[in-house]
Amino acid sequence: MADTSTSTTKRPHVVVLGGGFGGIAAVRKLKRADVDVTLIDRHTYNTFQPLLYQVATASLNPGDVTWFLRAIRAKQDNVRFVKGVVLTADHTTRTLGLQSGQTISYDYLIIAAGVTTNFFGIPGAEEFSMPLYKRSQALAVRDRMFAALENAVVNRVDEDLRIIVVGGGATGVETAGAFAELRNNDMPTTYPELDTAKIHITLVEMGEHVLAPFHPKLREYARKALVKRDVDLRLGTAVKEVREDGVVVMTGDKEEFLEAGIVVWASGITAHDTVKGWNVPQGRGGRIEVDEHWKVKGLDKVYAIGDVAISPATLPQLAQPAIQGGKHVAKVIAKEQKGKKVKPFKYSDKGTMATIGRASAIAQIKGLPRLTGFPAWFIWVALHVATLLGNRNRFATMINLTAKYLAWGSHNAIVGETPIIIADKPETVSALEGRYGEGAATTKAAARKAAEATAAGGFEAIKQAPQDD
DSSP, X not given: OEEOOOOOSSSOEEEEEOOSHHHHHHHHHTTTSSSEEEEEESSSEEEOGGGHHHHHTTSSOGGGGEEEGGGGGGSOTTEEEEEXXXXXXXXXXXXXXXXXXXXXXXXXXXXXXXXXXXXXXXXXXXXXXXXXXXXXHHHHHHHHHHHHHHHHHHHOTTSOEEEEEEOOSHHHHHHHHHHHHIIIIIHHHHXXXXXXXXXXXXXXESSSSSSTTSOHHXXXXXXXXXXXXTEEEEETEXXXXXETTEEEEEETTEEXXXXXXXXXXXXXXEOOGGGGGGOOOBOGGGOEEBOTTSBBTTOSSEEXXXXXXXXXXXXXXXXXXXXXXXXXXXXXXHHHTTTOOOOOOOOOOOEEEEEEETTXXXXXXXXXXXXXXXXXXXXXXXXXXXXXXXXXXHHHHHHHHHHHHTOTTOOOOOOOOOOXXXXXXXXXXXTTTTOSSSSSOOOHHHHHHHHHHHHHHHHHHHXXXXXXX
């Protein structure tokens, strides 16, 4: 293997695995430290995961929520980036083996690799459901949704179409709410052929509440906001199996099959399988066990931060613990170069938020009363935009969210490619098809009249055919 550790100085070499919230925080905190830093990630970009559901529901471009990791050198010249997947770690020789065949040596190692989707061993979940943890997954959900809608227009105009979201945490609630608003606000205009009453958004949660970590008052607000948007809430309901055409659920002693075209999996996390080759102590969910300084138990100068780590204190799986953890570890390393020590990590809880849709959110923020509705939603938007990496991302996201939430007359979804739809049965489509009714479904009678008119006398006959206003 080639050794790619190219530091030409004798300064300590800090290797950071993962360019997420924690990894970036650690790298930036080391800007003025007397060290060289190498950032390793399997992708060339950072993904702002809290807004991935907006990509999946056609409100944001993938580029709005991703940031080029190599751009970190613009304001920090003691860092370099390596694209790669770490397969092995030898903590005796302090070397990492990459999938590419490269070897990277380190003096300090910060593991900030994040986590991935946990399917809990449920039959069919990994095979047939769609996670929402990466940019490619968000795009897959978006394109699958529009492909299903286009197919429904041609082949299933009189049938029901269901999207199931599994998991009542923030990601599940926000995704279900966004799907519902897309159906309620946009589809009567963009898909007039379909009856929105036949398009169902179902949220399945094993617990008795959505957003369980929040105060009961806020949980109840979120529940009512989802119901108001006609989200089919299935609380106290466990997923027993995911099939290609739907989900088997269990509510109490009652088993039920819910037919669905799309199943979005927004429940549970676990460490990446590659962590098993890193020779670190793993606990629940494969996460790495650390002490009060985020130092990996039993290893010297090896740290783990963020969701991939299990700390002595119970911390929420949010961005702030990862960011604060990254800064703390960087401080530990910088101080150690000067022969100094720092106090154990203490988490500063800044609060948490979740949004349900336009002007509807909940917020528990330190120093403020519990917020709901527009005030919580405004803070949610402002904070998420401000937290994005890079001004281009902030401007683009602000423009697209403004178009979605404030430009009421616009229904310009951000779409990708969908496959050509082949009709199950030959049919004649008239020039007026899709204009019947009041923005809901094209009635069978109207469609039949247009088809008969086409056969009888061409375009002039179509113009004279009876229509519904």
